[in-house]
Amino acid sequence: MNVLILEHHVPTAELLETVVTGLAPGIRVHRCSTIAEAVRAWHRYSPSLLLSEWSLPDGSALALVRQIRAQDKQLPILMLSAHSDKETVLTAARLGINAFIAKPFDVALLHRRLQPLLRTDADPGRPGPPPLDRHLAEAATGSIQLPTDIDQQTVLALMERGQELSPAELARHWRGQAALSARLLDIANSASLGRAGKPIGKLEEAIAAMGVEMALNQAFALSLDISRALADPRLGERARHHLQQAEQVAAIARAMALSLGQEGAAFYTAGLLSRVGELGVLRALQDYIRLGGAISAQQIDDSLSRWAADYGNRVKIQWHLPLPLRELIGAVHLLKKNSADRGPLLMYLAAMTVAGQLEQPDILRLMRRVGLDPERWQRPAPRP
Structure with missing residues (x-):
């Protein structure tokens, strides 16, 4: 199901x-910033909304609406505008626009208005x-x-x-939220890279870049997406395990960095995001079940083993995570041969600690190499 924004x-x-992606599983969003791009996307993807x-920037969207309505009377269209005067609303109605929302908009209201426009109920013929x-x-x-x-x-x-x-208070409140942290970093880097080319790798910086109000709106939008919760208990159990692993790595990596006089926020963020590949696969498996698919426990484990690394790599690129943060995340799973950078070494050692x-012997040598006392960080081996 394609949606054009x-x-x-x-x-x-x-x-x-x-x-939009929270309305139903399987929704593919295609974003455009100009009318010309939107015309091409409309022809290419045949969106459902x-x-x-x-x-x-290149004119009024009414030109696009007129073009669409000349060929398609049924496509649901929701228009957003900073102008909500009577004439604007009447113009929208005359052109067959299904819903009109004034900006700045309320996220909950937008969610309610979208639900009847995008049919997400089961289709017997599908x-x-x-x-x-x-x-x-x-x-x-x-x-x-x-x-x-x-x-x-x-x-x-x-x-x-x-x-x-x-931003600092909000970042502390959301400190353990991997999905929300990743989403806010994605948004902040999308805007920052387009504006100044400076990557953002810390949650507090991301919130400061977009503003507290926008960060809260994003969090509320995520909370409306009930499909993000893993209803299948097998998937939920695995997600809790991976989140626990990520939180432990994050806390230890931060503590190791601080013990060596380094700022710990980037290490914590990297640890928290170190299992996004596994979490992305589990979400995709839940979507598959909601689409009517059946999955065995063996298929869940096989899917995680086969796809988690690919999903994790794609997420790091898709969400515009800065290269230094990507390298810290990657070191949790695999340390590059002959790596001399202390940052990735600390992340790897944190993962080995957990x-x-x-x-x-090789881990003990690495510990001493970066200046850490192995006895301080010894932990009992985890139970199978």
């Missing part, structure tokens, strides 16, 4: 994408899901999503305090 303001486009800003491997391959080429269980009421409570919250592998 026409919005030139990157943070707003990212917010719209978050809301169009969300568009009223005014674009073919069954594809083979599992094909589904995972197709999901990997789109916008990879992660499971999350963000509580709406908690976010709403934070939104009520939005005026008094600083795995209970510090007694290996």
Whole structure:
């Protein structure tokens, strides 16, 4: 199912994408920033829904709407505009625009208005899901999503305090939220790279770059996506395991960095995101079940083994994570041969600490090489 978003303001486009992808599994979003791009995307993807800003850098979106309505009277169209005067609303109605929302918009209202426009109920004539491997391959080429269980009421409570919250306070509150952290880094880097080319690798910096209000809106949009929760208990159990591993690596990597006089935030972020590949695969498997597919426990484990590294690599690129952060994340799983950079070495040692592998001679040598006392970091080996 394809959805076309026409919005030139990157943070707003990212917010719209978050809301749309939460409506149903299998949604592919195609974002455009100009009318010319949108015309090409409309012809290429035959979308099931169009969300568009009223005014674009190359003119009014009404030109696109007129072109679409000349050939397609049924495509649902939702228009967003900073102008909500009577004439604007009447113009939208005359052109067959299905819904109109004034900007700045309320995320919950947008979610409610979109639900009847995008039919997500089961279609008896719709073919069954594809083979599992094909589904995972197709999901990997789109916008990879992660499971999350963000509580709406908690976010709403934070939104009520939005005026008094600083980026640092919000970052501390969301410190353990891997999916949310990754999404905010993605959005901040999309805007930052397009504007100044400076990558962002820390959650606090990402929140500061986009503003507390936009960060809270993104969190609330994620909380509305009930499909992000892993309803299958087998998937949920595996997700909890990988999240626990990521949180432990994050905490130890940060502590190791601080013990050596280094700033620990980047190490914590890298550890927290070190299992995004596994989480992305688990979310894709949950989507497959929602599409009517059946999966055995062996298929779950095989899918994780086969696809987690690919999903993780794609996420790091797709979400515009800066290269130094990507290298820290990658070192959790594989240390480059003859690596001399202390950062990746610390991440690797943190992962080995969680795995209970510090007694290996080569690991002990690495510990001493970076200036860490092996006895301080010894942990019991994890149970199988």
